[in-house]
Structure formats: C-alpha cells, structure tokens
Amino acid sequence: MTMKKFLNQPENIVSELLEGLELANPDIIEVTGNNLVVNKKLKDADRVTVVTLGGAGHEPAIEGFVGEGMVDICVIGDIFAAPGYKACIEALKMADKGHGVLFVVLNHAGDMLTGNKTMKEAAKLGLNVKKVVTQEDIANAPRSNADDRRGLVGCVPVYKIAAAAAAEGKSLDEVAAIAQKFADNMATIAVAAKGATHPANGEVISTLGDDEMEVGMGQHGEGGGGRQPMKSADETAVIMADELIADLDLKAGEDVMVFINGSGSSTLMELLIVFRKVYKYLEEKDIYVKASWVGEILTVQETAGFQMFMARVDEEELKYWNAPCKTPYKVV
Template sequence: MKMKKFINDPANLTTELLEGMAMAYSDILHLHLEHGNMVVSNALDTADRVTLVTLGGTGHEPALSGFVGDGMLDIAVAGDVFAAPNPVTCLEALKLADKGHGVLFLVLNHAGDMLVADMTMKLAKKAGIQVRKVVTQEDISNAPRENGEERRGLAGAIPLYHICAAAAQAGKSLDEVADLAQRYADSMATIAVASRCATHPATGASFGDLGDEDMEIGMGQHGEGGGGRQPMKTAKETIAIMANALVKDIPLSKEDKAFVMINGSGATTLMEMFILYRDCVQYLNGLGIEVVAHMVGEILTVQEQAGFQLNIAKWDDEFGTFWATPARTIAFSQ
C-alpha cells in the first residue's frame, strides 16, 4: 500500500518540521542551527541553574523537541527521522546549555543514541564541561530488570524531564539532580503494544504487518519485535496483561502510590486512551495502589502506529512536589 503523508521532499523532513515548530511556538523555543539541529528553550537565556539536554531522532513528535521549554528540557538535539544526531552537535549543545552549574545529559537507551552520547561525554570531558549523563531504560519487554542496560528507553523519560527540571529550578546541584533522575529512572517501567504498524516517512517502508486481528505486546518504538503477538483483546484485558507485568517488575505493593502514563503511539484515539487510563486506574486500585499523578495523550509517537505505551512509576512525596511545579512546553503544561 502506497504511503500517504502530507510532506514535501523526504530529504527535508527534519528541517521543515523544526522550522514549522519554531514558527508556531516562537514564544517557547527557537532553533540554534550553527552547529546542527538544536531546539532551544527561550528560558535558557536567563537560566541560573543546572540545565537539561537530550538528544534523539525526529519522527516521534511531540517528543523530544516538544518537551523543550520553561520547566522541562533546555535543549533537544534533533537527528533525522529515527536517527541519532552527531556528537559534535551534542557537544555544542552542552556548551550552550552550561550556565555555570553543570548540565544533566539525558539519553534514551537506543544503540545509536548511546553511541553518540558516549562519544559526546568523551568530548565534554576534554572540553572541561561539568556534565552528568543519566540513561532511561525502562522497557520490560526485551530484558529483565537485572539486565537493565539492555532495556530500551521509552516514553518514561518525559515525566523525568519535568521532575528534574523542577529540582534544578529549586536550586539543586548537578549531582543532586542527576541522582534524582537516576532514582526516578529506577522507579519506573514501561511496556508497549501495537495493533497496526507504521511506515517510515522518508522511505515509505513498513515496520511490519500485524494483520487485521492481531496485536503485539512488547513492540519497540521503531518496529522492533516484542515476542508478544496474540489475538486482539479488549482494553481491560490488555491493561490487565500489561499492568500486571509492570507491577511485578517495579515492584508495586498494596498502599503504594503510582504515576500512570498512557502514551498513544500515533493513531490511537483519545477515546481509547481515556478508556485505557480508566481501566488501569481501576486495576491498580484493585491491588490497593493509588494513582496520584498521570499523563494521557500522544507523548512519544511512532508515526501512524496504532497502539500505546503503558508507563507506571512508583511515586513518592519528592517526585510529587517537583511534579506540581509549573512548566510550559509545546506538549506539556503544569
């Protein structure tokens, strides 16, 4: 089936996407293109604190650049569609972000991103930049918790951005903010399900074919298989499978508090997402777990893939305090 998308030249996807974003939200962010594609928060100009930088490919909008703004990311270095940017651009982003208090470098665990991040850290050390790197790797489908370095980073990075940015605004040191980021990363887990695969917007290539009656639990955000292909189930049945796996992995117990995210993959309707959120809250309440914070919507997408990511984090008062801090980005306000 021929791809149908409202684009121009596929070779210019990233440039045109970022230009349009900057035009539409000039009150929140701007582009810094001297050394590559950087999306920069306008709030960085007056920042006197630890700052936050991330990197990643485009094609997952609103993530990651849509979470640049006041109270979240200071800079997102954007690669081409589903591709990591280069380390030189990332180094320049760290230099631009550094306001004398150090920089927290946040990376989702994917092979290309990790390779670039490791090279960037070596360059930053030579340049004398004070930087800490924290990796999010919470996808339970491709490795057990004890092999966390093999787990993919999914949408759970997004609430972490806000919690860490709020801690930085509160005057926390780089080590304190980085330790908080690691603690949050360790407190959460994510699993995804897809019912229809996406196409690559530059090539038209399909990520796979799930047919008319199947879904796959554990599919990654670039079409990576999860080994959980099975007949399509209801929202409640699907949540029971996924939430049960996350509760065991974190783990969560009776009287714990939790954060829940339903992240639509691109073609899942808001109707479905609200039903899924309802079912997840009821499932957790049935275990004696209270849901005290949440995100529902398209947060980190996979083009027109149908499905969602379920992210759950074990919550505490410190996370809650920073979560309640005001923030404003294209895709998030608090």
C-alpha cells in the same frame, strides 16, 4: 500500500517540522544550526540545565518538551536516527550556565553511541556534565539486566522532575541523583495493533495481521515476543498492568504515576478507556494513581497502539512533577 502523508520532499522533513514548531511557539523555543531546539529563556538560567538528544519522527517528543521547566536544549537527528556528537557538544557548551548540565539519553543503539562519544569529548573539554540513561522497556530484558532495556516514554517525566529539581537550586549531583532515582523506579510496556511506515521512504516498519496485536513491541517496530490474538481494551490493560506491577514489585499502599501514551494512530477514546481500566485495577490492589497523563506524548508515526508507563513515586517527585513548566506540548 501507498503511503499517504501530507509531506513535501523527504530530505526536508526534519528542517520543515522544526521550522513549524518554532513558528508555532515563538515565545518558548528557537531553532539554531545543527537542529538544536533551544529554550528561549536559557540565556537567563542561573541553575543546572537539561540537554537531551534523539531522532525526529516521535512528535511531540522529544523536541516538543523544550521550554522553561523541562528541557533546555534538544539535539534532533534525522527521522528515527540519532544526531552526531558534535551537535551535542555544541548543545552542552551552550547550555552550561556555570552550574553544570544533566544529559539525558534514551537507551537506543544510535543514541547511546552518540551519548557515550559526547561524554568522552565533554570530559576532554572539561565540561561539567552528568549523564542519566532512561531504559525502562520491560519487554526486551529483565530488571537484573536493565542496561539492555530500551528507552520509551519514561524520558519525559525524567525531564520534568530533573528540571524542577534544578529550578529549585539543586546541584548537578543532586539533580542527577533525583533523576536517576526516578528512572530506577519506572517501567513501560508497549502494545501495537498496526505498525508504522517510515515517513521519508514509505518503508513498512512492522507488519501485524488484522486479528493480531503484539505486546512488547519497541519504539521503532522491534519485536517484543508477545504476538497474540487481538484483545479488548480491558483485557489488554490487565495483561500490561500485571507485567508492570510485577516488574516494579508494587505493593498495596504504594503511590504511582501512570501514563497511557498513544503511539500515533489509536484514538483518545481508546486511550481513555484503557486508562479507566488501569486506574480501577490498581485501586482494587490498593495501589494509588497520584499522577497521570493520557494522550500522545511520544509517538511512532501512525503505529496503532500505546505505551503503558508506570512509576513508583514519593511526595518529592510528585512536587517536582506538578511544578510549573511551559513547553509546546506540556504546560503546568
């Protein structure tokens, strides 16, 4: 099937999307060489700062969350591809305002390769950097082997909570510990009903039958082993919620954060119907949703489906989540 997208030349996709993001948000961000998306208020930052990296093609994540109260610099690679370490070193140098930098890396092969190389070079240069890896996809590894888990939408609340702790004046060690604690208590599972196409070349990333869905599909179409007949919203919500509850070992009386993150093609109508079921299902178990987000946060082009994210939260984390921020796609 012919890919139908409103694009120009494939080689210009990333530069043009970043130019559009900058033009649409001139008071919040600026884009510099090597595809660094920079918080315009970074120059005035007297605190720990937050840097992250990742490939384009997942908008609004991750560059859409650059701004005051979230990410200070996002280093963007090509579509679904990590940037090089030299751009990341440039970002770390630019970001450090004398208090150190938290470097958040999603657990994908390319991102980790770049992230690890960046940390080695940063150590050689004497830069004050701490790395936190987000790895919360429960579909491809058990919690006992969390280093093999993929990073999904959980990076976004990690950015927000870490940045709010930094704004409060916490040290780099404290910010890293707060971010790591939250990351250790989060879990995500995805479902897809239709795969995406690569916007640069039209390659079909994954194929599902008309009557199939796959629970556990990864961010770039990786199989999750959960292919099954298509289910209703309520049935799908319960299947996924049960997996997350078990992984987190949630008990009655606990508080949680829940996201229903649209993957790119499913409608807000569908996402809200799913969230409604999850909320009620948790309530029946005396588990209380204290923070939520329903919408497109981290997408995979026109993949039909969603990621269900759940995290155990305490009062401090809720305070940080609700702290002020101003980014192109998250404002509090």
